[in-house]
Amino acid sequence: MVTVPELEHDHELELADGVRISSSGVSAVVGALRRPGAARGLLADDLSGAAAPLAPLLGAAGMRVVLGVPLDEIAVSARGFTGETPYVEVAVSAPGPDEGQVVLEVDDVGLVRWHVDVGAVATAAAIADGAGTPPRGVAPVRAGLEQVFRVPVRQDDRRALVGFGIRKVLHLIRFPIEAAAAAAGQVVVGWWENRHRPHSLTLVTPETLADVPPPGGVPTARLAELADQPFLLLVHGTFSTIRSGFAGLARPGDGPGLADLVARYDGRVLGFDHQTLHVDPSVNARWLLERLPRDRPVTLDLLTHSRGGLVGRLIADPGLAREVGVPAPNVRRLIHVGTPNDGTVLASPKRWTTLLDVFTNLLSVLPEEVSTATVESVIELVKQIATGVFTGLAGLTAMDPGNPAVTDANRRPIGGAVRGAGWVRAVASDFTPADGDLRRKALNAIVDPFFGAGNDLVVPTRGVYEAGEYRVADPFVVPTPSTVVHTAFFADARVRAKLGEWLPGAVTE
The missing domain is CATH 3.40.50 (Rossmann fold)
Incomplete structure (x- = not known):
């Protein structure tokens, strides 16, 4: 358990085990990093707040939390409102060739959001804008390289102009890439x-x-x-x-x-x-x-x-x-x-993560309306997008x-x-x-x-x-x-x- 100093506006911090966190238009207090035991499966205690009910479903899908990053007293600078959306970036080592990883954000209102690495985000945007073609295999974000996850910090009507006091927890989640799917020639x-x-x-x-x-x-x-x-x-x-x-x-x-x-x-x-x-x-x-x-x-x-x-x-x-x-x-x-x-518009590749956010939140925000069967499908799509594969989704692109x-x-x-x-x-x-x-x-x-x-x-x-x-x-x-x-x-x-x-x-x- 390591406590790190405050993350200042437009600065970068080097954390333990090669983890880096940086900001654009945002400051925050970074709490003690949490690393659950690697040998066990995913437990409800590994996830915070509204994400806890997802633990059994994520665990059944082979997912496990490898890192928790608490961000307290997040404040957005006035400069952040004049340009692009302020954000926090977390850089971590990429997983091995047989695994993928994704970030699950939980904020203090109780919303959860998925974040894939910036390379996958760029690929999705290029496909949606007609400037690129879907990759036919796993994106080049494998062992020995680095993955960067960008987490936007948006102002809402709960806070003063600078957004002082917002809290988030970022969960880095790792999962096995389904070898059986590749062996069958399927995504x-x-x-x-x-x-x-x-x-x-x-x-x-x-x-x-x-x-x-x-x-x-x-x-x-x-x-x-x-x-x-x-x-x-x-x-x-x-x-x-x-x-x-x-x-x-x-x-x-x-x-x-x-x-x-x-x-x-x-x-x-x-x-x-x-x-x-x-x-x-x-x-x-x-x-x-x-x-x-x-x-x-x-x-x-x-x-x-x-x-x-x-x-x-x-x-x-x-x-x-x-x-x-x-x-x-x-x-x-x-x-x-x-x-x-x-x-x-949520069916456009560049907005698939927002589509995933909406349906995931329908479990925690509106639990009476969605069964676990729906969220199981959401999780499988999260896993595919997180590995940078945008092919084989004709049901969405329709x-x-x-x-x-x-x-x-x-x-x-x-x-x-x-x-x-x-x-x-x-x-x-x-x-x-x-x-x-x-x-x-x-x-x-x-x-x-x-x-x-x-x-x-x-x-x-x-x-x-x-x-x-x-x-x-x-x-x-x-x-x-x-x-x-x-x-x-x-x-x-x-x-x-x-x-x-x-x-x-x-x-x-």
Whole structure:
């Protein structure tokens, strides 16, 4: 345990074991460095504050804390407000060739943020700006070299002008690079999703929603037996699963819930679990279509969340069904809930760490809205990005507004309809944090500048129902001020009531 002197504005300190810490427009008191035992796994005591609940999930992913750097009494100079965002940089030795590392920041408000080394940040920015190409292997930040992690220090409304008194703890976390993924010729996230997030189509009830679905799920023959009446098909979003993405519908509350919908559809409620990170939405839609009966079209009402709405649009497209060789389903309803039809800026490679920050904080800030299944996916993406690999993430880039495919997709619809769908509806929210809730205010302050318009922390409000020529008539926007974030739609009574109006159940139209 070593106590080091104060870090002055625009200075550098040499710490123990070759660790250096420097500042730009920031001063701080650097506390005693903490080095947990290398022989044991990650424990809750290794992480501070809001990060502690993540310990079991990080440990299960093979992560361990190798260094803790407390920064107390952080003060931002007035000069810091005239140029680039003030920051602290920590330089450490790079890990060996079979490991990667990342910094997890925890501040005194309770927010957590991920930081990858500056080389990976520069690579992501170059890719997003079209000035570079994604590397095909691990970035050159290996043994014998140095990694530098830059931690911005942003002013917020809790502090005086100079930001005096802010506290942060920086956790340097190391993890093994998955050799099995490389041996299989796959990037880490793709290898992980194939093992832990196989496609599955299952019949869902409130009692079975929390179950992990079997690969494949309900046989096509069983679908054919039930195809005399409409199905309600649930399609989840990025990082998610049916059990986490639609958990809000299964909780007690006002408005129709999952039990009501199962009754309306005479038990014909299907949950479509699918991979969201390494494959394009068309791959998801093709898998679903291939599971449908080939002797007759089925009738579907689609209730989609987030990226699932992009998958839903493709399921409803008769052209894709013809390519697959199945009768096009009769899609009576397509409901978008928080769908990035016009993309989301957080899907740009240079903002992937912000996307990770938002979803990670939804565990600690809004624990009732996100299951551990979602955060497990987040952690795997953290590991891949931290090693500088930006390939194999077609599921994310499908939502990047800079991706020409997003623009092309929104040129196809005519008159606000989706080819093959009877009619389309949308639910959106412009999130406003409640007074006195500093954690949600801080999270909102991180995200809002990227959008420059209303958003639900992940998706722009208007982009749910206005995307090029794709326009959804009569959207339901949660009345302002809205405290409904991207993951909380299905727990909101107003949203559930609207879904109850839109979903007719097993009736003939």
